[in-house]
Amino acid sequence: MPASAAIAPEQLRLSVAPMMDWTDTHCRVFHRTIAPHARLYTEMVHANAVVLGDRTRLLAMDPIEHPVALQLGGSEPELLAQAARIGAGHGFDEINLNCGCPSDRVQAGRFGACLMREPTLVAESVGAMIEACDVPVTVKCRLGVDDDHDFDHFLAFIDTVAAAGCRTFVVHARNAWLKGLSPKENREVPPLRYDWAYALKRERPGLQVIVNGGIATEHEATAHLDHVEGAMLGRAAYHDPYLLHRLDVAWFGGALRTRGDLLRALRPYIEDQLARGVYLKHITRHFLGLFASERGGRAFRQVLSEGAHKPGADWSLIERALALTEHPAVAA
Numbered sequence: 001m002p003a004s005a006a007i008a009p010e011q012l013r014l015s016v017a018p019m020m021d022w023t024d025t026h027c028r029v030f031h032r033t034i035a036p037h038a039r040l041y042t043e044m045v046h047a048n049a050v051v052l053g054d055r056t057r058l059l060a061m062d063p064i065e066h067p068v069a070l071q072l073g074g075s076e077p078e079l080l081a082q083a084a085r086i087g088a089g090h091g092f093d094e095i096n097l098n099c100g101c102p103s104d105r106v107q108a109g110r111f112g113a114c115l116m117r118e119p120t121l122v123a124e125s126v127g128a129m130i131e132a133c134d135v136p137v138t139v140k141c142r143l144g145v146d147d148d149h150d151f152d153h154f155l156a157f158i159d160t161v162a163a164a165g166c167r168t169f170v171v172h173a174r175n176a177w178l179k180g181l182s183p184k185e186n187r188e189v190p191p192l193r194y195d196w197a198y199a200l201k202r203e204r205p206g207l208q209v210i211v212n213g214g215i216a217t218e219h220e221a222t223a224h225l226d227h228v229e230g231a232m233l234g235r236a237a238y239h240d241p242y243l244l245h246r247l248d249v250a251w252f253g254g255a256l257r258t259r260g261d262l263l264r265a266l267r268p269y270i271e272d273q274l275a276r277g278v279y280l281k282h283i284t285r286h287f288l289g290l291f292a293s294e295r296g297g298r299a300f301r302q303v304l305s306e307g308a309h310k311p312g313a314d315w316s317l318i319e320r321a322l323a324l325t326e327h328p329a330v331a332a
């Protein structure tokens with residue numbers, strides 16, 4: 001059984017979680033600008049859509065995003081293999097299989113978190129994906145579903161998938177409850193058990209383990225690195241993107257840049273996108289949280305929220321919003 005290609009450990013330390021409707025290409029370009037060393041993930045795309053759908057839209061990616069992983073949903077090995085081949089051919093640096101999403105739509109399609117109960121099918125899928133492409137194939141999973149509370153059961157899932165060649169596991173360190181909880185509640189209600197992710201690394205030191213779920217501060221993220229290869233941040237990175245910048249500088253070196261500097265570095269990208277007909281609001285929505293809890297942060301957000309959807313909105317709107325953070329008196 002061929003093993004998946006390896007990922008350099010320093011590329012696993014910091015990552016931004018795959019998030020539907022959020023981590024599109026504009027979001028990832030922004031995150032890359034503020035966190036040069038983070039590993040980025042696309043939103044989940046179903047394998048079927050990759051094979052049959054509008055790839056220009058679904059697999060949109062800017063070269064600045066590397067290293068960037070394509071996350072696939074699905075449970076048909078042949079289809080996933082085809083989608084993995086296409087994704088790698090588009091230049092994605094990793095193909096990740098979603099075994100953690102609990103939504104009803106996903107359960108009806110028999111993929112996402114319910115795959116935690118089908119390790120053999122996941123192993124077959126991962127094996128086919130590894131055969132089909134030469135970039136690393138990884139898995140993002142939960143600890144279990146519903147009332148599975150047995151570490152050995154979780155370990156058996158990982159072992160089965162690892163035997164098919166997968167070396168890298170992103171562990172969202174809580175169960176998914178498939179009945180009675182919304183996807184949002186499923187990110188909050190089932191208790192976090194980071195100790196299971198740590199125990200996985202201890203028991204299987206040859207595997208690469210990234211921990212995910214509820215990481216909200218620089219201190220918390222850093223503490224995980226004593227136990228596993230990496231920390232993956234989702235909501236905290238999206239709502240407070242400067243946290244990503246601080247983590248990148250703390251873990252990889254370099255000088256902290258101001259929020260304004262980071263945003264102005266995006267100007268050529270934004271102007272290029274506007275020239276291609278992209279609406280400003282599709283880009284600015286991802287950095288509304290850049291000045292979260294800073295002076296002028298609310299005004300910054302308000303100017304962008306109210307102005308970015310208007311016809312002709314351009315870079316000057318962003319400068320106006322930035323001015324309110326740099327000279328808050330102007331906000332009055």
Ligand SMILES: Cc1cc2nc3c(=O)[nH]c(=O)nc-3n(C[C@H](O)[C@H](O)[C@H](O)COP(=O)(O)O)c2cc1C
Binds near residue numbers: 020021100140232
């Ligand atoms: C809006 C939103 C969309 C998400 N979409 C996906 C997805 O497409 N694939 C996936 O594996 N997880 C998805 N997740 C889950 C995150 O990747 C992550 O596992 C979860 O939010 C826990 O991490 P956090 O506490 O750092 O946010 C999503 C989360 C959010 C908030």
